[in-house]
Amino acid sequence: MRPSRQRRLALLLAAVLVPAAALVVGFTSTASAATVFSDDFADGDTSGWSKSGGTWAVVTDGSPAAQQSNAGSENARLFAGSTSWTAYTVQARVKPLSLGATGHVSLLARASGSTVHYRLALLSGNRVQLQAVSGSSVTVLASAARTITTGTWYTLAIDVTGTTVRGSVDGTTIGQATSSLVSAGRIGLQTAYSSASFDDVVVSTGGTTPTTPPATTAPPTTPPATTAPPTTPPATTAPPPAAGTLYVATNGNDANPGTLSQPLLTIQRAHDLVQPGGTIAVRGGTYAPSVTIKILKDGTASQPITLTSYNGERVIIDGENMPYTPGAVDSSIPRPDRGALHVEGDWWRFVGLEIVNGPYGIFGLDTNNGRYERLVTRDNYESGLHIQGASSNNHIIDLDSYGNRDPRKNGESADGLAIKEGSGTGNVVRGARLWRNADDGFDAWLFLSPILIENSVAYDNGYNYWNLPNYTGDGNGFKNGGGNDPRPAVAHTTRNSMAWGNSAGGFIDNGNPGSLVFERNTAWDNGKAGFDVSRSTSVVNRNLSVGNGTNVSLGNSTGSNNSWNLGGTWTFVSTDPATITGPRAADGSIPTSPFLRPTNGADVGARL
Structure with missing residues (x-):
């Protein structure tokens, strides 16, 4: 998730730009998709949110999270965003800690006031409802049976576009309905006669997205996805041995014996015929x-x-x-x-x-x-x-x-x-x-x-x-684990690798609390952290992080001889990735290049 300084920046931009032709949210068909708000509460507070009822605090619940602890509160809410927001998706991780018989734990969208909004509610009795709320009037737009267990994280999302409202839990749609109750409003977190933790709140807009990364990120240097890849296997690849080989060709026939002169037509038929130790050799062409x-x-x-x-x-x-x-x-x-x-x-x-x-x-x-x-x-x-x-x-x-x-x-x-x-x-x-x-x-x-x-x-x-x-x-460039809380601790190792120009992080633990190893890696020009190992106990040595949204977020991780340990200003011999992103070497490896090697010759970062 974005660090809090970016959260506040997103809100400020929204507040400034919404009145000015609705360029951030309240999108027209020509607006750009974007994340306009996010908060993982890593700064330890709920600044940027307005509170109504309940007892709210940021606590550690696997990771920093906003927690409402007063299970007797009839109506506890946090609101954020702009009342001018119209078409968007809000998503958050939600963990009910207690769930009263007449209560709920909810995510809100289009809150035009404290009591008018759309709500996706986790209810007692293993129910989820998508609701339209206007004061004391609650209209159920959609409902589904779903096991709700206290102490378990769920990912809730509400999408509001025009008069269409859709809710989902853990990626599964609960329901979709048409409602004209409210056309714009803020996001919110809510409990009623319940307690809960909330984390990783993200608001993203709809619309047509840019064909280049944001201005703060270097434009991509690779051809678009429709361009033939530069990685066709090298012509030096040796033909398979004749013994035990079945051949497939676009002009073959599955009734053939599968020889080079009488090939099969389909790879599936060759699979059905091949025996252990055998080879299926496929002639050039497209198989569909x-x-x-x-x-x-x-x-x-x-x-x-x-x-x-x-x-x-x-x-x-x-x-x-x-x-x-x-x-x-x-x-x-x-x-x-x-x-x-x-x-x-x-x-x-x-x-x-x-x-x-x-x-x-x-x-x-x-x-x-x-x-x-x-x-x-x-x-x-x-x-x-x-x-x-x-x-x-x-x-x-x-x-x-x-x-x-x-x-x-x-x-x-x-x-x-x-x-x-x-x-x-x-x-x-x-x-x-x-x-x-x-x-x-x-x-x-x-x-x-x-x-x-x-x-x-x-x-x-x-x-x-x-x-x-x-x-x-x-x-993210390299996402090393993570999962539903309690997130498993796994000791992945990443060595001599590079991540650059990604919209989020370069190398991240993704909440994996294990002892990961990061050695001699380079992160450059990523939108968020170059290295985010703040939720793990990783060992990070001789890594290089330059020009990222945040170069490093360590938490309890340790290491030495990284660029942030050594200090100073870091520049590169080359920031042109053309060799690394171009045709592979004859043996299939990534070609050697001075790309992202430090100008000062320090033994830090990847060497490719």
């Missing part, structure tokens, strides 16, 4: 199946199965014809349909393929001992490469993943690379380039085992290049 390609059989440690491009020819697996491309807003994708390439098998090697326009690019579930080498996952309708579940010993080498977005979640979850919601040791990421993705470059949300990331870069993530409505992309 109408259903997910499912990798369900296993190789072995001594006989892995390989799926590769043939002789370095450019192979594109295009998922545009598959279901859920894209999925409907707020919908879910059945697990078997996730991924243009859906992997549940063990001991597979994927080499030199380009996966585009899929419902995820590659989705791995409970998959082990995989190698993902020199792949391109771009322009997919969810994360480019996503691994979850019980998944161990997967190595992701020289991945390029960019342009991935998720219209069904308004940018909330499409990462370049995600290893999340699971566990398993031995997962490694090396040489990845993750850019221009809707959410984050790398995300390890709720992955319970250590991951090693090294020699990788993440840049230009979190900007709405696709004009997604109600945009919620986070925009």
